[in-house]
Amino acid sequence: MSKQAFQAAYIHCYELIRDKILNGELPGGTKLVEERLAEELGVSRTPVRESIRKLEQEGLIQKKRVVQPSVEDLRHIFEVRMLLEGFSARCAASYMDEATQEKVQECITIAREGTVDITMDANKQFHDLIVQASRNPEIVRIIDRMQSIIYLFRRAVVYYKRPFLIDEHQHILDAIRSHDAAAAERLMKEHLQADLDFYLHLGKH
Amino acid sequence: MSKQAFQAAYIHCYELIRDKILNGELPGGTKLVEERLAEELGVSRTPVRESIRKLEQEGLIQKKRVVQPSVEDLRHIFEVRMLLEGFSARCAASYMDEATQEKVQECITIAREGTVDITMDANKQFHDLIVQASRNPEIVRIIDRMQSIIYLFRRAVVYYKRPFLIDEHQHILDAIRSHDAAAAERLMKEHLQADLDFYLHLGKH
DNA sequence: TTCGAATTTTTTGTATACATTTTTAAAATA
DNA sequence: TATTTTAAAAATGTATACAAAAAATTCGAA
Numbered sequence: 001m002s003k004q005a006f007q008a009a010y011i012h013c014y015e016l017i018r019d020k021i022l023n024g025e026l027p028g029g030t031k032l033v034e035e036r037l038a039e040e041l042g043v044s045r046t047p048v049r050e051s052i053r054k055l056e057q058e059g060l061i062q063k064k065r066v067v068q069p070s071v072e073d074l075r076h077i078f079e080v081r082m083l084l085e086g087f088s089a090r091c092a093a094s095y096m097d098e099a100t101q102e103k104v105q106e107c108i109t110i111a112r113e114g115t116v117d118i119t120m121d122a123n124k125q126f127h128d129l130i131v132q133a134s135r136n137p138e139i140v141r142i143i144d145r146m147q148s149i150i151y152l153f154r155r156a157v158v159y160y161k162r163p164f165l166i167d168e169h170q171h172i173l174d175a176i177r178s179h180d181a182a183a184a185e186r187l188m189k190e191h192l193q194a195d196l197d198f199y200l201h202l203g204k205h
Numbered sequence: 206m207s208k209q210a211f212q213a214a215y216i217h218c219y220e221l222i223r224d225k226i227l228n229g230e231l232p233g234g235t236k237l238v239e240e241r242l243a244e245e246l247g248v249s250r251t252p253v254r255e256s257i258r259k260l261e262q263e264g265l266i267q268k269k270r271v272v273q274p275s276v277e278d279l280r281h282i283f284e285v286r287m288l289l290e291g292f293s294a295r296c297a298a299s300y301m302d303e304a305t306q307e308k309v310q311e312c313i314t315i316a317r318e319g320t321v322d323i324t325m326d327a328n329k330q331f332h333d334l335i336v337q338a339s340r341n342p343e344i345v346r347i348i349d350r351m352q353s354i355i356y357l358f359r360r361a362v363v364y365y366k367r368p369f370l371i372d373e374h375q376h377i378l379d380a381i382r383s384h385d386a387a388a389a390e391r392l393m394k395e396h397l398q399a400d401l402d403f404y405l406h407l408g409k410h
Numbered sequence: 411t412t413c414g415a416a417t418t419t420t421t422t423g424t425a426t427a428c429a430t431t432t433t434t435a436a437a438a439t440a
Numbered sequence: 441t442a443t444t445t446t447a448a449a450a451a452t453g454t455a456t457a458c459a460a461a462a463a464a465t466t467c468g469a470a
Contacts, residue, residue, distance in 0.1 A: 008423070033451070044425045049452090053255060057262040064452090076343040083288045138281040142347055213453065238421070249455045254422090269422090 010047035013037075017051050021066055022151055028068025032061060060148050069149050071200060077146050078196040082189045084139050085131060089172060089188035092133035093181040101177055104129050108169050120158050124151075126169050130176075130188070162198045165191075215252035218242075222256050226271055227356055233273025237266060265353050274354050276405060282351050283401040287394045289344050290336060294377060294393035297338035298386040306382055309334050313374050325363050329356075331374050335381075335393070358404055367403045370396075 017037065020026045038048045055061040069077075096104075104126060111122040124147075131143050157165070168191040175183040222242065225231045243253045260266040274282075301309075309331060316327040329352075336348050362370070373396040380389040 010423075035451070045452090046424050046426090050255075050258060050423095053258060054262065057259065073343075076341045079292075079341055080289070080343050080347070083292055084285070087284075087288055136281045136284055138278075138285050138351075142285070146343075215453075240421075250422090251454050251456090255453095 008047075009043050010050045013041055013043060013047045014051040014054055016041060017048075018055060018060065018148070021055070021060055022148060026066050028066050030066045032064050032066065058145055058148060067149075069152070073149070074196065074199065077149060078192055081143070081146070081150075082192050084134075084143060085127065085192060086185045086189045088131045088134035088139060089176065089184040090181045091135065092130050092176045093179050093184040095135065096130075096133045096176055100129060100133070101173065104173050104176075108166060108173065111166050111169070116158055123158065123165070123169070130172070156202060157195060157199060160198075160202060162195070165195070168194065213252070214248050215255040218246055218248060218252045219256040219259055221246060222253075223260060223265065223353070226260070226265055227353060231271050233271050235271045237269050237271065263350055263353060272354075274357070278354070279358065279401065279404065282354060283397055286348070286351070286355075287397050289339075289348060290332065290397060291390045291394045293336045293339035293344060294381065294389040295386045296340065297335050297381045298384050298389040300340065301335075301338045301381055305334060305338070306378065309378050309381075313371060313378065316371050316374070321363055328363065328370070328374070335377070361407060362400060362404060365403075365407060367400070370400070373399065 017026070017032075026032070032052055034045045034048050034052065037052075038045045041048065052061060052064070060067055107122045107126040107129070111119045111126070114122060127143075131140055134140070168187065172184060172187045172191060175187055222231070222237075231237070237257055239250045239253050239257065242257075243250045246253065257266060257269070265272055312327045312331040312334070316324045316331070319327060332348075336345055339345070373392065377389060377392045377396060380392055
């Protein structure tokens, strides 16, 4: 049996609650009551409490309520993404090894043909690999922390099949492969801006 | 009596433990034992536990031990600072109103003549005001989260009286005042790089 | 001695009870 | 009816007890 067969309850709770938020089972605005969740998950309030605190730190919960990110929130997050992921793309153009470039290419290929879920995963992986090329754990952590909210957003984008999204990914990779740092950064920023614009436009309906 | 006269114990604990870490009473590497801290602070383990979790999220504690940031950690943090504070300085050149510019000027003036503690506060305030000019709460939050580790660092820098530090602040403000966004960003990045270099050089002794 | 198994001690994780605070609902007054 | 007061309930914060896990120590054998 694996050494990790047993998982502390509070970690398990954290993941369960997080998933409930991300898949919409706990929609934005819902008040999280410790006792109710405890009963639902079959544990005491203690681990639930810790989970909620952690989710609060991550920004998915605010004042015991599930966050419903506003358009402004999204703008702010994307501003940070453009800075940090743009920088990461620039690094990738200098540092990323061939094997990783191959993996990035696979993400693009898979995303072209997969189901919605597979495409979402592949697109996330695409960004993750580039962020990791920054070789800066702080940057990785910051982007990771925003991931949850980005996730809620990305779901909508892929669901509506934003045109050119995957082509843009390909262009970014091409720039990285030809070690054109300035182009990689610029293309990444434009790509994120397009994502954001598309999303904001959707909100108009 | 004010409505906030009473403070939840876990908030109080958080602040006390945090201060103990920042002022060196709990030096890097120290193992934090819930029960001992609880006794020391005169509360039960419950609020202490929550405080530790929060400090873990903030990066001041890792695996129950007080973090001792490595040179690499510092490099990574400063890379992020250069990106985000550089951007903020750029924004400041466009958006910062005159009243705030005045406040920034005061920070510089105070820092020139104050004691070590006053100078530290003023320098922190200088950076805070510029970060706020980004008008992006995400950026403010990220920088704030790094503040604790930055604080430990800044203490050393001011203690050893890095030359030109305040002059550089003045140059940045001048660029902001003349609405030269590119210069503001460049000067801020150079300033942070100089800070980092100075610190790394100190470490060589 | 040195290594490793076994045991003790320490520390953490969880449940539960109770106190305090906040929220909600109800009643009473203008 | 609207608004404030008061009472009720619900929810959170805290302490404490116990169980499980991790760490430290002891002991014996090579």
